[in-house]
Amino acid sequence: MSLTSPGYVLFLAACVLLYWLLPERWQRGLLLLASVGFYFYAMPRQFPIMLAYLWLVYALGVGIARRKKRAAKPLLMAGIGVSVGWLFLFKYLDTVLGAFTGGRRALSLVAPMGISYVTFQCIAYLVMVYRKEMRAVANPGLMFLYALFFPKVTAGPIEPPERFFGNIVKKRRLTWRNMLSACVLIGVGFAKKCAAADLIAPAVNAVFQSPGQADGFSTLIAMILYAAQIYFDFSGYTDIALGSARLFDIRLTENFDHPYAAVSVVDFWRRWHISLTAWLRQYVYFPLGGNRVSTARRYLNVLATFLASGLWHGASLTFVVWGLFHGLCQVLEILWGKLFPKKKKPARGARMLGRVRTLALVAVGWVFFRADTLGGAFAVLGGLFNRWALPWEALGALGISWGAWAAFLLTALGADRVKAYAASKRLTGRGGVLCCAALTLLVLTALVLGAGSGAANTFIYFDF
Structure with missing residues (x-):
C-alpha cells in the first residue's frame, strides 16, 4: 500500500480516529493491530517469516538481559548472525548465485517488506541490551510494534530502540x-x-x-x-x-x-539519510576503531563503512562502487584537511x-x-x-x-x-x-x- 494512495489515507484516518477515542491502555494495542494488519495486507506470504524472526529477536533479547556480558555474548553473536544471514538469504544470495548462472535468478525469493530497516533496528536493539544501555522489552507486542510500526516499516527511518520505546511508553496528548x-x-x-x-x-x-x-x-x-x-x-x-x-x-x-x-561530502552524510549514517557510525565505524586508530586504519574504516552502506542498498556492483566512491571522497577530504588545515571560518x-x-x-x-x-x-x-x-x-x-x-x-x-x-x-x-x-x-x-x-x-x- 503506497503512502500516497487513497487507501493509505483512509487507513491512517481510521486509525487516528480510533486511537484518540480509545482509553490510553488500549492505544498501543490498536497501533500493534494496525501495524500487523498493514504488514499482512502488503505481504501475506512473507508475514510468517517476519513474525518468526521477530519472535527470535525478542527471545534473544530476554536471554541476553538475564545473563552477564560474557555469558550473553554467544546469544548476541547468534542474533547478529541470524540477522545478517536472513538479510543475505533474501537480498544477496540470488545475486551471488547469478554470477554462476549467467545472471539468471536461481531462487527468486521475495524479500519481506522493509527487511533492511527491520534487521538494522533489531541488531541495534540486541546490541543495546547486551551493553546494558537499555532493558530488554518484556512484552513481545512492543517488540513487534517497534519493528513493524506501519508509518516506518516500508522505508524507515531506522529508529533507535531507546528513542522509540521512550516515545511509546510516555503519556501522549492530543493537541491541535x-x-x-x-x-x-x-x-x-x-x-x-x-x-x-x-x-x-x-x-x-x-x-x-x-x-x-x-x-x-x-x-x-x-x-x-x-x-x-x-x-x-x-x-x-x-x-x-x-x-x-x-x-x-x-x-x-x-x-x-x-x-x-x-x-563537503563529509557534511553531506551528516545531512542525508541521517538514521542510516548514525547506525553505520555506531555499529560499524566505531567497532572498527573509528578515528582512534592510525591514520591509514582510519581511512580503511571509512572505506569499510561506506562499502557497508553500498551493500545495505543491494548486492549489485553499482551499489558497491557508489559506496566506495563516497568513502574515497571522504578519505580525500580528510587527507586534504590534514595537509591544508583551515584556520578560520x-x-x-x-x-x-x-x-x-x-x-x-x-x-x-x-x-x-x-x-x-x-x-x-x-x-x-x-x-x-x-x-x-x-x-x-x-x-x-x-x-x-x-x-x-x-x-x-x-x-x-x-x-x-x-x-x-x-x-x-x-x-x-x-x-x-x-x-x-x-x-x-x-x-x-x-x-x-x-x-x-x-x-x-x-x-x-x-x-x-
Missing part, C-alpha cells in the same frame, strides 16, 4: 498544534513525491534507459534531476512517515537536513564553491546508484562528452511539459520552506492560515499535475 503540524508534514511529503519526484522521473528515465545516447546537455540535466528526484522521493516518504507517526503523538527521527546545502565564496563541488561529486555518485549496470553508469557519464544541444533543444528532448517544470520548481522552492515554517512553532493565528494556504497550493499542484499525469511511481527506497 500537533495534529496541524502532522498534516503539514504529510501534505509536504505528498507534494514532494507527486509534484516533484514523479514529474521529473520520465526525463531521468529517458537518459538512463538508453545510456550514452542522449546529448551532453540532456545528460547533465538528467544527472541533476536524478539528484533532485531521489531527494524529493525519499524525503517525501520520510515526511509522510513522520507526519503519520505524529498524528499519534509519536516523534520519529528526522532523516534529512538540507543535504544539497552541504559544503571559510568565506561565503569558498562555502558556495564547496557546495557546487559537493553537488557535482554527489551527482556523479548517483549515476552509479541509478544505473542498472556498471557499463550503463559509465555510458551515462560518457554521454557528457557527446555533442551538446542548445538548452531549449535539450529540455524539449527530455519530454517534460512546461507546466510540469513549473510544478516541479514551485514544489522544489516551497516544500521545505512550508515544512520549516510549520516546525517554527508559529502555527497559530495568521501564521497558521498562511502555512495552510501554502500547503493547500502545493497539494493542489500535486493533485492536478502530479497524480493527474499518470507518472506515479513507487518510492525509490521501498526497494531497500
